[in-house]
Amino acid sequence: MYNRTSMKIFITGISGFVARHLIEFLSSLNTPVEVLGIYNQHLPAFNENEFLNVKCKFVQLNLLDKEKVTKAILNFNPNYLIHLAAKSSVALSWQRPGEIVSENSQIFINLIETLRETSISCRMLSIGSAEEYGHIKNSSLPLLETFPCLPVSPYGAARVLQNNLVGIYTHNYGLDLIHTRSFNHIGPYQNENFAIGSFLKQITTQKKQGKKEVTLVVGDIDVIRDFTDVRDVVRAYYLLLQKGIKGETYNVCSNHGYKLREIIDTCSKLTGLQIKTVANANNLRPSENKELIGSYEKLNKETGWYPKIDMKTSLTDLLSYWDHKMLPVNA
Amino acid sequence: MYNRTSMKIFITGISGFVARHLIEFLSSLNTPVEVLGIYNQHLPAFNENEFLNVKCKFVQLNLLDKEKVTKAILNFNPNYLIHLAAKSSVALSWQRPGEIVSENSQIFINLIETLRETSISCRMLSIGSAEEYGHIKNSSLPLLETFPCLPVSPYGAARVLQNNLVGIYTHNYGLDLIHTRSFNHIGPYQNENFAIGSFLKQITTQKKQGKKEVTLVVGDIDVIRDFTDVRDVVRAYYLLLQKGIKGETYNVCSNHGYKLREIIDTCSKLTGLQIKTVANANNLRPSENKELIGSYEKLNKETGWYPKIDMKTSLTDLLSYWDHKMLPVNA
Numbered sequence: 001m002y003n004r005t006s007m008k009i010f011i012t013g014i015s016g017f018v019a020r021h022l023i024e025f026l027s028s029l030n031t032p033v034e035v036l037g038i039y040n041q042h043l044p045a046f047n048e049n050e051f052l053n054v055k056c057k058f059v060q061l062n063l064l065d066k067e068k069v070t071k072a073i074l075n076f077n078p079n080y081l082i083h084l085a086a087k088s089s090v091a092l093s094w095q096r097p098g099e100i101v102s103e104n105s106q107i108f109i110n111l112i113e114t115l116r117e118t119s120i121s122c123r124m125l126s127i128g129s130a131e132e133y134g135h136i137k138n139s140s141l142p143l144l145e146t147f148p149c150l151p152v153s154p155y156g157a158a159r160v161l162q163n164n165l166v167g168i169y170t171h172n173y174g175l176d177l178i179h180t181r182s183f184n185h186i187g188p189y190q191n192e193n194f195a196i197g198s199f200l201k202q203i204t205t206q207k208k209q210g211k212k213e214v215t216l217v218v219g220d221i222d223v224i225r226d227f228t229d230v231r232d233v234v235r236a237y238y239l240l241l242q243k244g245i246k247g248e249t250y251n252v253c254s255n256h257g258y259k260l261r262e263i264i265d266t267c268s269k270l271t272g273l274q275i276k277t278v279a280n281a282n283n284l285r286p287s288e289n290k291e292l293i294g295s296y297e298k299l300n301k302e303t304g305w306y307p308k309i310d311m312k313t314s315l316t317d318l319l320s321y322w323d324h325k326m327l328p329v330n331a
Numbered sequence: 332m333y334n335r336t337s338m339k340i341f342i343t344g345i346s347g348f349v350a351r352h353l354i355e356f357l358s359s360l361n362t363p364v365e366v367l368g369i370y371n372q373h374l375p376a377f378n379e380n381e382f383l384n385v386k387c388k389f390v391q392l393n394l395l396d397k398e399k400v401t402k403a404i405l406n407f408n409p410n411y412l413i414h415l416a417a418k419s420s421v422a423l424s425w426q427r428p429g430e431i432v433s434e435n436s437q438i439f440i441n442l443i444e445t446l447r448e449t450s451i452s453c454r455m456l457s458i459g460s461a462e463e464y465g466h467i468k469n470s471s472l473p474l475l476e477t478f479p480c481l482p483v484s485p486y487g488a489a490r491v492l493q494n495n496l497v498g499i500y501t502h503n504y505g506l507d508l509i510h511t512r513s514f515n516h517i518g519p520y521q522n523e524n525f526a527i528g529s530f531l532k533q534i535t536t537q538k539k540q541g542k543k544e545v546t547l548v549v550g551d552i553d554v555i556r557d558f559t560d561v562r563d564v565v566r567a568y569y570l571l572l573q574k575g576i577k578g579e580t581y582n583v584c585s586n587h588g589y590k591l592r593e594i595i596d597t598c599s600k601l602t603g604l605q606i607k608t609v610a611n612a613n614n615l616r617p618s619e620n621k622e623l624i625g626s627y628e629k630l631n632k633e634t635g636w637y638p639k640i641d642m643k644t645s646l647t648d649l650l651s652y653w654d655h656k657m658l659p660v661n662a
Contacts, residue, residue, distance in 0.1 A: 097447075098441070098444040102436060102437050102440055113428070151499070157495040161436070165432070168482070168485055172425070
């Protein structure tokens, strides 16, 4: 049904760190791929012609503008669409809940309504989140996709809506949609808006200042989260486009929980630095599960996927990214 | 906490048939009540000073305009808010899903964000729907509120978002919100946009034309639905404002299933007319449960509520409404 030799992928959120890894992965396939990448505020940090085998074009577009979304999709006529763009900060959704819920939902609706109205033959990957599960019982870990969703953050509530719409639009309008519940990511290019990126930026900054003992400002570091290297994540997305079953929801996760405190310890070992942590109440969230671990059994069964990159490698590579990024400009 | 002697209620959707019954009910309480009723396109069919004990004021307002919503709520300073306004047609949500989902969600967010930002002390009743449940198993009837929601219509998906936001805004921001899952209503003033209203309008029209055998255009009349008289419904809403527990969700229903076909038979008996039905494919919906019955155990436990008006009375009164409405203008 899907002809890989003529892969044309419409990617939203092209400036994000997941998109960059996705393009790198596509480039490694040695198959010609055409990408139309949508950004809103900032151009990607890579060039349109940086990757072999991937013919990229970047277009600035506000995805809230339905008319322009429809025009862009019709013009490009993709056979795949990956919707990576989102205000994906749970923290921000506590501060500006209305904005996060309504914008994320409206953008998603603009995309699926375009597919419904234009009837173009296009498989879309809808990227959701582990936040959809909300309050869970530890006895139900690792979470299966059948576990009922009771989101506890505005961000999670919007993702549940998205997930429900995937089911409804597939079942009733015949659209070819697949939904992921993606757990935490880790890897190169991850910025300071996420916990691990923030830790590594702080560590690298103080290391460059010649400090042997580093002070990290953190939130609750006793929570346990399921981290997957972003390079494994994009491989999962690609495999789902190729082999996923339409209308279905898949966890993308490692089935392994890491306490944030442990990750900081590993950073200490990798860098040889003493790390002291200081809690900042602003980094604490009103509602949070202590432990969140997913099962990738369903994803594995359908696509053969399993995570290949271990935490130490992820951290080493992310440290090296920040090391490189923090070089003096004239170095 | 809530002082009934100074009840000030902000009601959205004041032109709808539920609002009218709510005002009638409030008027019967013999306690002074102030109402600010919001309408969008049409003024209510009753006057501001029609009801004893209820000081009504109607204001035209597009609830999508957040700034105006906030201004109206701040100016009126209500201690209760009942959000009845919604594009509540499931059928319409199949035709224009994007519009229904995003408008209903945006309006709800505008209201709760106003309560969050202004911190006024106001209990809000969020009216949801049995459509939230979606696909159910007959073995789980009558439905309890704990049954997991898997909505099958865009309308239902938007209502689930609303329900999730009630939980989140209560739990995290301390708002005083209560959510209902309201099942089908029946009663006077019900218009032809709903199945029963449409049946009764068709019956009355043909009766006035002197026909002894009436032809009804219908959808699937073998579905079983839980109907509650709208006068019982508004009493439940009032009791929930007085006695409901914040953050909780309550079914509003009769715990009794009626096949639409049976209701048509009762109409035949009540009017003495032969009724023939003709199915119209346009009235069939892509996804529908055959049977939907709710339990009002939780509502009863908290408030003492139970339905008082039986189906025969509801139908008699609704027939009488249409009889009266269809009188020749000069009669």
